[in-house]
Amino acid sequence: MAALKACSALVTGANRGLGLEMVKQLLEARCSNIFDACRDPDGPNSEEYLPYLRTAAKAKGKPGMSCDKAAVINISTDAASMSIMPVLKEPFPFFPYSISKVFKNPKTDGLQKIIKESAKKVGSLLGKNGLNLLVNNAAVLPQKTLLTATVEDMQSTFNTNVIGPLFVIREYLPYLRTAAKAKGKPGMSCDKAAVINISTDSASMSIMPVMKEPFPFFPYSISKAGLNMLTIYTARDLKADEILCISIHPGWVRTDMGGDKAPIDTRKSVEGLMRVIGSLTEKQNGAFLDYTGKTMPW
Numbered sequence: 001m002a003a004l005k006a007c008s009a010l011v012t013g014a015n016r017g018l019g020l021e022m023v024k025q026l027l028e029a030r031c032s033n034i035f036d037a038c039r040d041p042d043g044p045n046s047e048e049y050l051p052y053l054r055t056a057a058k059a060k061g062k063p064g065m066s067c068d069k070a071a072v073i074n075i076s077t078d079a080a081s082m083s084i085m086p087v088l089k090e091p092f093p094f095f096p097y098s099i100s101k102v103f104k105n106p107k108t109d110g111l112q113k114i115i116k117e118s119a120k121k122v123g124s125l126l127g128k129n130g131l132n133l134l135v136n137n138a139a140v141l142p143q144k145t146l147l148t149a150t151v152e153d154m155q156s157t158f159n160t161n162v163i164g165p166l167f168v169i170r171e172y173l174p175y176l177r178t179a180a181k182a183k184g185k186p187g188m189s190c191d192k193a194a195v196i197n198i199s200t201d202s203a204s205m206s207i208m209p210v211m212k213e214p215f216p217f218f219p220y221s222i223s224k225a226g227l228n229m230l231t232i233y234t235a236r237d238l239k240a241d242e243i244l245c246i247s248i249h250p251g252w253v254r255t256d257m258g259g260d261k262a263p264i265d266t267r268k269s270v271e272g273l274m275r276v277i278g279s280l281t282e283k284q285n286g287a288f289l290d291y292t293g294k295t296m297p298w
């Protein structure tokens with residue numbers, strides 16, 4: 001794997017699929033503080049990731065609990081123009097407006113509280129070096145079309161795929177800022193402080209209309225386009241803190257979401273993701289890339 005030197009990382013949706021593989025590869029890369037965020041740490045998939053965390057905890061060889069051993073954080077996230085926005089000359093403080101004019105009054109109160117509590121827990125475990133890498137990976141893919149999607153489908157997809165990541169970024173921001181400052185040198189990189197939003201090619205305004213296969217996942221594509229705008233805002237608004245943010249498409253991958261026909265496995269996708277993440281600098285801040293490092297069209 002390329003030079004992924006982040007020593008603390010938090011991955012949402014880490015109990016299966018790409019999130020679980022990311023945790024495995026972060027452990028292999030000797031990332032010492034990994035927060036494995038999922039909504040049910042004792043759920044049916046826990047036997048998959050627990051061995052990796054046990055190995056990390058044993059490897060430390062000293063008694064006690066800390067995030068530089070191993071930690072599981074319970075986060076329940078149930079809860080325009082991508083090219084013009086980042087270069088607008090005037091500030092445009094109408095964040096929810098840019099992301100969506102569709103969703104009114106999303107039920108975010110409970111969601112925000114849960115994320116706030118998880119951030120407090122993580123914050124109490126993180127040391128003076130803060131959090132280097134935040135990966136917004138958790139997502140849902142309801143099979144609904146333009147004609148069948150209900151209000152509830154749209155809202156719940158938006159809650160998980162956009163509003164969850166938004167509040168995760170906001171609540172973990174103090175720790176990202178601490179990490180960026182702790183580095184004590186200018187520039188941007190994932191071993192300093194970075195937010196990685198896992199997106200999809202089906203959110204691309206240019207790719208979607210020319211996709212060969214039908215893609216009956218209307219709320220998903222719309223929500224991920226919203227996630228991409230969240231990336232644009234985050235990259236712009238946190239630039240002064242030297243916290244970088246990108247959207248990245250992991251490829252079509254064999255997971256519960258990707259299905260059996262997907263051409264690549266989680267290992268290959270995450271190796272690519274880690275290589276790209278490890279090579280990021282300020283030049284890529286606000287970019288939309290794929291797991292091979294190629295720039296994706298918005």
Ligand SMILES: NC(=O)c1ccc[n+]([C@@H]2O[C@H](COP(=O)([O-])OP(=O)(O)OC[C@H]3O[C@@H](n4cnc5c(N)ncnc54)[C@H](OP(=O)(O)O)[C@@H]3O)[C@@H](O)[C@H]2O)c1
Binds near residue numbers: 045078139199
């Ligand atoms: N697989 C692909 O081909 C593909 C392609 C493009 C983009 N992506 C993106 O890659 C990321 C990972 O996808 P994947 O294929 O690994 O999916 P997956 O196997 O279906 O895993 C989804 C993860 O998200 C979590 N999650 C779902 N709803 C949640 C909620 N409301 N609150 C908290 N966690 C929730 C799940 O937790 P539970 O186990 O608790 O449900 C699970 O950990 C997603 O952002 C997806 O959009 C995947």
